[in-house]
Amino acid sequence: MNHFFVFNGRRIKKAFFLTVAAILSVAVIWVEKNNLSVFAPHPPAAVYNVPTDRKVIALTFDISWGEKRAEPIIEVLKAKNVQNVTFFLSSPWSKAHPDLVKKIAESGYEIGSHGHKHDNYSQYSDEEIRRQITIADGILREATGKSPTLIRLPNGDFDKRVLRIADELNYKVIQWDTDSLDWKNPGVDTIVNRVVESAHEGDIVLLHASDSSKQTHEALPVIIDQLRAKGYEFVTVSQLINQTETKSKVVQDRSAWNELASPYFI
Secondary structure, three states: OOOOOOOOHHHHHHHHHHHHHHHHHHHHHHHOHHHHHHHOOOOOOOEOEOOOOOOEEEEEEEEOOOOOOHHHHHHHHHHOOOOOOEEEEOHHHHHHOHHHHHHHHHOOOEEEEOOOOOOOHHHOOHHHHHHHHHHHHHHHHHHHOOOOOEEOOHHHOOOHHHHHHHHHOOOEEEOOOEEOOHHHOOOHHHHHHHHHHHOOOOEEEEEEOOOOOOOHHHHHHHHHHHHHHOOOEEOOHHHHHHOOOOOOOOOOOHHHHHHHOOOOOO
């Protein structure tokens, strides 16, 4: 007996394309399964630099103790007509040296928080992290008339919890891409070379104005001159962030950046 089968070409074509589309969809999902999180909101992250084509750079100074180094650094900045820098001030230092805080503020320099107790906040409970940042905020607000919006954690230490809590308190966590290591007092030429050779567009440079950094004020004029000779313009950290969309290096846990940790008390 002969059997005849009649096929509907249009239905076959439709089924074929639906099958191919389903296979492709499954393949895409499989390949991209580890990247689906890009559609979710990004968690808070620390800012190390801001990618930009402009030759702009942010000089930053941490201060936690002493009264001998801040003023000479301010005088160098004024003499070199550098108006845009950022100082990160610890709250105990700010409370003990209101005149220096006032001088920094009146000079027009940006002020960020360097926290309260100089310790690794990643070792604290959520409640204590919040308390340390909040205490510092109150002291700096009283000293300067406004709350900072930037914070550099003591020792550059943080984890995801610290980032989250800082973000909840309306702070951006600021790190650095170029570390002068001036706290080691390795010599003026060494400090200058470390900064100038590592500097790049959108860079954040770490310097110190605590008494432990005895050579910074001597290296600073040379750093400024050499960076200007390379065509760099000095901006505050906020100006650096705001001048372009922040697509900076993202690090959500300080342990991923341990090679740059410094066991200093500054």
